[in-house]
Every structure is written in structure tokens, then in C-alpha cells.
């Protein structure tokens with residue numbers, strides 16, 4: 001078979017052209033995606049973990065807020081922290097799909113707010129993945 005993009009001959013059953021990287025099964029050209037994928041996985045995993053933790057904290061504090069020891073506004077702190085958690089997951093999805101680098105960047109920065117070490121790792125990976133985005 002021949003590559004429809006560059007015209008070079010490719011082995012039968014090859015998924016991608018060896019000379020130009022175009023998909024031979026009607027797919028997209030191969031692109032390096034390792035950094036954005038790693039950043040996306042960290043964003044979603046760490047963001048998801050902090051969301052679950054914060055949800056438990058919110059529920060716990062709302063229950064405790066009924067008693068005299070805990071003022072009701074304390075329950076709002078983990079509730080507000082849910083926002084960067086959601087942003088991290090949304091940014092992670094963008095990073096996995098390599099759609100919007102700015103959204104992936106915002107997600108990684110938001111992750112630093114909820115969980116600093118994975119957040120910094122995701123931010124570094126997102127910056128390194130700049131070229132992988134559309």
C-alpha cells in the first residue's frame with residue numbers, strides 16, 4: 001500500500017506511514033503526546049482525590065456545624081476549595097485531549113491550590129507539553 005499523504009510505499013497492515021507519520025487507517029498523523037498525557041493523568045487523579053477528600057470534609061463540617069463547637073462558616077472553606085479541584089479535572093481532560101493549552105495550564109495551577117506537589121509536577125509537564133497542543 002501507499003501513503004495517501006506523502007505517496008511513499010508502506011508495509012501492508014502498517015498503522016502509520018514510516019516516512020511522514022500519517023495514519024494509514026484514516027487516522028491523524030502521529031504526534032508526541034507523552035507530556036500532556038502525564039499532566040492530564042496527574043490533574044485528574046490528584047484533582048479527583050482532593051475533590052473526594054474535600055467533599056467528605058464539607059459533609060463532616062456541615063454535620064459538626066450543628067453543634068456548638070464548630071461555626072457554620074468553617075464548612076464553607078472545603079466547599080470553596082472544590083472549585084480548584086473541579087478546574088484541575090477539567091484542565092486534565094483538556095490536557096489528555098490536547099485541545100486547549102491555556103485550560104490545561106489553568107487546571108495545573110488550580111491543582112497546586114488543592115495539592116501542591118502533584119500540582120507543581122502537572123504544571124511543569126503542561127509547560128513541557130506546549131508543542132503537543134492544537
Ligand SMILES: [Zn+2]
Pocket residue numbers: 003004005006007008017018019020021022
Ligand atoms: Zn507518508
